[in-house]
Every structure is written in C-alpha cells, then in structure tokens.
Amino acid sequence: MTPIQVVGVGLDGAAGLAPMVLSIIQQAQILAGSDRLLQQFPDHPAQRWTLKDLPQRLQQHVAQPDPALVVVLTSGDPLFFGLGRQLLQVIAPEWLTFHPHVSSVQLAFSRAKLPWQDATVVSAHGRSLDRLAAAVKKGISPIAVLTDPENTPTAIARWLQSLGLPTHYRLWVCENLGGADEQVRQFALSEVPSGVWSGLNVVILQRCDAPPELSRIPLLGIPDAVFLSFRDRPGLMTKRAVRVQILAELALQPHQVIWDIGAGTGSVSVEIARLVPTGQVWAIECTTAGAELIRQNAARFQTPNLQVITGSAPTVLTDLPAPDRIFIGGSHGQLTAILTHCCGQLRDAGVIVIAFATLENQAELAQWQRDHPDWTVTYQQLALTRSVAVGSFTRWDPLNPVILATLQRSAGGQ
Structure with a gap:
C-alpha cells in the first residue's frame, strides 16, 4: 500500500x-x-x-x-x-x-436527469468567466459551472443575460449535493432569484429553443436570441442593431419585391417580411442547411410572404421577379457578378444595401463603382459596443465592425 x-x-x-x-x-x-x-x-x-x-x-x-x-x-x-x-x-x-x-458535477447531472457525456465543465471558482463566455457564445450545451462567492448562480444568470446571446439557456442550481439538505432547482435566466445560496453548489446550463411569443415581439428589431440559429455557429447572424440600420437604409414600402442574397439564418428576411406583409420577400441562400434554417425561422415568425431559394447567386436570380430593394449579406466571392446582375434587374428608384466586414470586399465594391459611374455609393461603418456584467461591475464589449454600403442610380443615370 x-x-x-x-x-x-x-x-x-x-x-x-x-x-x-x-x-x-x-x-x-x-x-x-x-x-x-x-x-x-x-x-x-x-x-x-x-x-x-x-x-x-x-x-x-x-x-x-x-x-x-x-x-x-x-x-x-x-x-x-x-x-x-x-x-x-x-x-x-x-x-x-x-x-x-x-464528483459534484456527476451528482448534479444525475439529479437534473441530464446525460453529460458531451458536457463542458467550467470552473468559475476564483477565476474569470472568459472560458464560460467562449462556451456560451458557441452555443455549447450542456455546461457545468463550479461557482464561488462572487460568481454565484444569480451573478452568472445576470451576466448571461447581459451578453445578448443568440442562444437560450435554462439554468439548474444544485446545492449541497449528497447532503440531507440537498436542493435542485431549475430556472429561466430571468427568473433566477437573488439572495443567499449555499457555498456548495453547481450550476448547469442547458441550451433550449423556446418558441417566441409573437404578440410580445417588437415590430422592428427582433432580439437575436429569438431566432433559430446554426447549432455550431449560434453567433453567425446579422446582429439586431446592424439589422435595424439595414432596414432603415432599404427604405421599405408596401407591395415591394425584396431580394435578400446570402440570407444566412434569415434574420433580415424575416424582419422585412414582417414589416412589409404585402410584399414579396425572396431569401437566397447557397447552403442547404442555411436554406432549411430560413424556412424554419419563416414558419416560426409566421411570414408566409417569405420564399426561400437554394442556390448560388447570381445564377439562381434569373427567374425571380424584378426587385424594388436588394440586400446583399453574403456573396461568396461573387460580389462583382452579383452586383452587375442586380443592377440590370433592379426597378427604377430601387435601392441596394450591402453589408460586409472585410477590406477586400470594400475594395471590390470601389472598383465596381469606378466601372459604373452612373451609380452612387454611400458608406457607413457600424462599430457597436454593448455593456456586459463583470461580477457586480459593468464593462464595454465591442462587436466586430460592419460596413454598410447603399447603392442608388445617379440622377439621370440609366
């Protein structure tokens, strides 16, 4: 021995x-x-x-x-x-x-009756929440969190809410596991109470996709977390603040035909379809998974005027009705070809809005404009910063900058 x-x-x-x-x-x-x-x-x-x-x-x-x-x-x-x-x-x-x-984590999952072979374990005991932030931003589930007197279940819930995640989580608090005063409770993040918790507790976070209450969804600016998103890339969508600015630049009117090229999760398409219920919204997405996700979001928000086209632009645009407005959220290296096709199809007084994040796309658009002097392009860069909780304090958390370009025919242009 x-x-x-x-x-x-x-x-x-x-x-x-x-x-x-x-x-x-x-x-x-x-x-x-x-x-x-x-x-x-x-x-x-x-x-x-x-x-x-x-x-x-x-x-x-x-x-x-x-x-x-x-x-x-x-x-x-x-x-x-x-x-x-x-x-x-x-x-x-x-x-x-x-x-x-x-272990306390094994007991916690047992009491919550959740399989945990794929669980991620994060210790917040005397440590920052950076690793937890990376996990929840990826939509990882389930997650076990070892807490401490500062990073309590209440503090963790408030912090998660401050992140504005595109993913919903429910939260279990498992206290005094294995003891006579053991207690296991489940909460929505907004319902986690304040007060004193046992020093011996484990928090479990489980991803959930709750259907939205449409009567409580704002007409403009749907929260990111309400959309269904890619399981492996939950943050990959046009963020709410950027989406609202895109809608403003499009200057939508009733009965219009709108194309959303590179529609991703369909967040912009859904917003347009809700704002213009008399219009026709065409969401074009090159991936089968993305197109199916858009269909799910269209059904989720009850937008029957949103149609999904699977395929690569500009090839799949040929048979669509002529648009009044076009939003380009993704081009897969075909920005010049897409713009050339769109400009030939866009109706009089039409507007094109493009969102991109790279200098290369901006340079490609600048070159296209030089070749098409009958079009004007105005730019704006959106550099947004949101507040997030850090324990009992608050700090700024910047989002990646986004460039919006708005294209219109010059006065007298053909």
Missing part, C-alpha cells in the same frame, strides 16, 4: 464510503484534511494534520524511511478541480493512491 491514500468524501460522510475505503481509513496512522472532513471520524486514534502547507508536509513525510500511512480526506473526486493536482505537483505519483468519490 502506498504511504499516501487520498480519499474522496461526499456530504454524506463516512456513510457514503465503500467498506474497502473505510478499512484503509481505519489503518491510517495520520489523518489529514479539513476540519469538516476530520469531524466525520471523531473517534479515530490517528494523528491529525490540517490542510495548512499539507503538500509540502507530505513531501517531507515520504522522504523519511518507512513513512507511516497517511490518509488524506478531500471532497468528491480529488483529481477533479481538487487537492489531487496540488499533491501531484510536489509528490511523485508512485507515492499516491486515489479513491475518488462521485
């Missing part, structure tokens, strides 16, 4: 340990651990060591000839955000044996 036996203990104490592990504890000549865990064995005759400088003390202990048996009591699984990592930093593995208890 190795001289250091590291035993994981749950909130049920000695009663939750296997007979073999209890036998090892009974043989211990030294018991080490927190006061709470040492109190689980009040009648044990062994010498007792506290956690203060324990790794260094054990390092000195195993350097002695024939060291006495030490049992280190720790919470849950010692190699899961536990004491085990600290011990392995100063003590050779051959001196250590680990006896893990069920």
